[in-house]
Amino acid sequence: TAGITQAPTSQILAAGRSMTLRCTQDMRHNAMYWYRQDLGLGLRLIHYSNTAGTTGKGEVPDGYSVSRANTDDFPLTLASAVPSQTSVYFCASSDSRANTGELFFGEGSRLTVL
Amino acid sequence: GQNIDQPTEMTATEGAIVQINCTYQTSGFNGLFWYQQHAGEAPTFLSYNVLDGLEEKGRFSSFLSRSKGYSYLLLKELQMKDSASYLCAVEDSNYQLIWGAGTKLIIKP
Numbered sequence: 001t002a003g004i005t006q007a008p009t010s011q012i013l014a015a016g017r018s019m020t021l022r023c024t025q026d027m028r029h030n031a032m033y034w035y036r037q038d039l040g041l042g043l044r045l046i047h048y049s050n051t052a053g054t055t056g057k058g059e060v061p062d063g064y065s066v067s068r069a070n071t072d073d074f075p076l077t078l079a080s081a082v083p084s085q086t087s088v089y090f091c092a093s094s095d096s097r098a099n100t101g102e103l104f105f106g107e108g109s110r111l112t113v114l
Numbered sequence: 115g116q117n118i119d120q121p122t123e124m125t126a127t128e129g130a131i132v133q134i135n136c137t138y139q140t141s142g143f144n145g146l147f148w149y150q151q152h153a154g155e156a157p158t159f160l161s162y163n164v165l166d167g168l169e170e171k172g173r174f175s176s177f178l179s180r181s182k183g184y185s186y187l188l189l190k191e192l193q194m195k196d197s198a199s200y201l202c203a204v205e206d207s208n209y210q211l212i213w214g215a216g217t218k219l220i221i222k223p
Contacts, residue, residue, distance in 0.1 A: 040215055042212070043157075043201070043213040090156060102147075102162065105157050105158070
């Protein structure tokens with residue numbers, strides 16, 4: 001069972017370069033999310049999508065963009081990377097019809113911006 | 115502002131019981147989640163509380179008091195594999211999740 005898949009697993013990127021983190025889920029969940037996780041801080045929401053064709057800004061959206069062309073894919077793009085975007089990025093999905101709203105996470109993408 | 119507080123780190127002994135506390139101040143409340151995250155891995159769902167009281171699931175239990183803005187995760191019969199970070203998250207009135215920084219639990223033999 002694949003669940004939710006992220007790529008790449010890790011990446012080193014020069015400042016100023018662009019990068020797209022890929023996220024695909026096979027659970028037909030309507031909602032998808034991108035979080036970043038930094039040491040000593042809670043997960044912070046970057047962008048989210050409640051359904052295909054719609055996206056919204058989270059707590060820390062600046063410097064990131066997303067698209068949701070279909071149910072399964074939710075890529076995150078850094079247009080011009082900066083060192084403060086060094087982090088571990090997690091994609092997640094949920095079925096808003098479920099009682100608990102449980103999030104299912106991908107394995108994470110570790111990004112280092114130099 | 116919205117805030118979730120949990121201890122940074124705790125240590126416990128294999129076979130023992132440990133309680134991880136979480137206090138929260140949020141704009142509204144629509145539920146509280148606990149997730150487990152092993153080092154270098156993704157968070158995985160443990161429990162969900164929306165009403166006051168104790169929810170038991172095997173060796174793990176989660177308690178909620180909405181009036182006190184307080185929850186705890188209770189782990190019994192600790193095993194070495196329980197060494198992980200435990201994340202508390204609250205869903206606010208806008209159905210957005212607010213996350214604590216996590217509690218790193220170290221289990222010693």
